[in-house]
Amino acid sequence: MSGSLLIDNIGELVTNSPGNGPLGIRRDAAVLAEEGRVAWVGPSAYAPAADHRIDAGGAAVLPGFVDSHAHLVFAGDRAAEFAARMAGQPYTGGGIRTTVGATRAATDDELRGTVRRLRGEALRQGTTTMEIKSGYGLTVADEARSLRIAAESSTETTFLGAHVVPAEYADRPDDYVGLVCGPMLAAAAPYAKWIDVFCERGAFDVDHARAILACGQAVGLGVRVHANQLGPGPGVQLGVELGAASVDHCTYLSDADVDALADTAHSDGSGTRTVATLLPGAEFSTRSPYPDARRLLDAGVTVALATDCNPGSSYTSSMPFCVALAVREMRMTPAEAVWAATAGGALALRRDDIGVLTPGARADLVVLDAPSHLHLAYRPGVPLIRQVIRNGVPQ
Ligand code: NIG
Numbered sequence: 049m050s051g052s053l054l055i056d057n058i059g060e061l062v063t064n065s066p067g068n069g070p071l072g073i074r075r076d077a078a079v080l081a082e083e084g085r086v087a088w089v090g091p092s093a094y095a096p097a098a099d100h101r102i103d104a105g106g107a108a109v110l111p112g113f114v115d116s117h118a119h120l121v122f123a124g125d126r127a128a129e130f131a132a133r134m135a136g137q138p139y140t141g142g143g144i145r146t147t148v149g150a151t152r153a154a155t156d157d158e159l160r161g162t163v164r165r166l167r168g169e170a171l172r173q174g175t176t177t178m179e180i181k182s183g184y185g186l187t188v189a190d191e192a193r194s195l196r197i198a199a200e201s202s203t204e205t206t207f208l209g210a211h212v213v214p215a216e217y218a219d220r221p222d223d224y225v226g227l228v229c230g231p232m233l234a235a236a237a238p239y240a241k242w243i244d245v246f247c248e249r250g251a252f253d254v255d256h257a258r259a260i261l262a263c264g265q266a267v268g269l270g271v272r273v274h275a276n277q278l279g280p281g282p283g284v285q286l287g288v289e290l291g292a293a294s295v296d297h298c299t300y301l302s303d304a305d306v307d308a309l310a311d312t313a314h315s316d317g318s319g320t321r322t323v324a325t326l327l328p329g330a331e332f333s334t335r336s337p338y339p340d341a342r343r344l345l346d347a348g349v350t351v352a353l354a355t356d357c358n359p360g361s362s363y364t365s366s367m368p369f370c371v372a373l374a375v376r377e378m379r380m381t382p383a384e385a386v387w388a389a390t391a392g393g394a395l396a397l398r399r400d401d402i403g404v405l406t407p408g409a410r411a412d413l414v415v416l417d418a419p420s421h422l423h424l425a426y427r428p429g430v431p432l433i434r435q436v437i438r439n440g441v442p443q
Pocket residue numbers: 141143144147246274277330356358359360361362
């Protein structure tokens with residue numbers, strides 16, 4: 049489709065621009081998209097003419113979801129592990145090595161097929177931006193190809209060579225850290241924007257995590273950290289120390305962790321420099337306690353919601369599902385959850401061109417089969433995404 053696109057007759061438009069409440073809601077509104085960008089937002093009655101038109105019929109429209117944390121490059125699944133958990137087994141992260149074995153054995157086209165299938169699934173559920181991590185290859189060649197394939201589907205790619213220490217390095221983790229910082233980073237960096245480490249007991253300790261993240265920073269990658277997922281630990285404060293864009297999971301936080309995040313607040317009141325990204329699909333699927341979103345929000349910490357889509361701890365690509373969980377289980381209001389799944393995710397990726405519907409932003413938007421954003425949590429499990437527009441183009 050070429051030319052401009054007008055979406056009019058919008059009953060409730062979530063813009064996420066300051067004013068008009070937390071979501072910047074406008075009623076009876078219209079949005080004009082030109083050349084992939086939002087060109088105009090205003091009252092539907094005054095909408096300009098355009099080459100193409102979508103009549104929202106009074107429905108709600110919001111920015112496309114920004115899923116800032118997903119692991120899509122893998123082979124196989126771990127449904128049996130999920131069933132065992134539901135029968136009482138704990139989640140330890142030990143199954144990551146199972147997926148590493150399957151991923152190494154897969155062809156490029158098999159991996160590409162999985163990424164495209166999951167990316168398509170997410171798009172149909174309203175996700176217009178999706179971060180994609182490596183982390184199931186854990187050799188120089190397998191991490192590089194994971195990122196090369198990820199980069200075919202997203203510009204938000206993350207090198208997670210430090211997901212776990214692979215079995216062949218089990219008794220020499222220092223050597224593995226050397227490999228990650230040396231040849232693996234060199235091979236991965238051309239395809240990556242970010243570096244991430246699973247800083248957790250049983251994965252990487254704080255010294256190894258700091259060394260790896262610093263190597264990534266030195267070659268220009270931004271920092272994100274898997275932190276405090278399975279128990280208390282130093283990951284969140286390490287992320288703050290290194291100026292991470294986001295610390296992810298945040299399930300077990302001390303007061304000092306929350307304070308450290310709150311202390312990264314921008315002076316203009318626009319939130320915290322380090323975002324806490326909460327991943328309720330993981331707690332759902334591992335039957336763990338949910339993170340305390342309320343405590344973070346009340347301390348002024350910027351919160352994002354993401355899926356953590358992966359075959360072990362959270363095999364969902366659905367941002368609406370995460371919004372519903374956050375409202376029901378994490379004491380977020382529907383407005384806070386929708387904001388966290390759109391503008392919050394954008395901040396977790398340090399992006400100001402997505403997650404908002406204001407002139408100049410990317411024309412990424414979702415038309416709901418519902419009159420209000422409230423329905424995303426109010427009607428869980430119902431396919432409420434009527435239409436997705438990405439870069440100004442109906443999908
Ligand atoms: O974010 N925590 C580490 N990584 C993933 C889980 C990966 C897996 O179990 O395969 C996560 O939950």
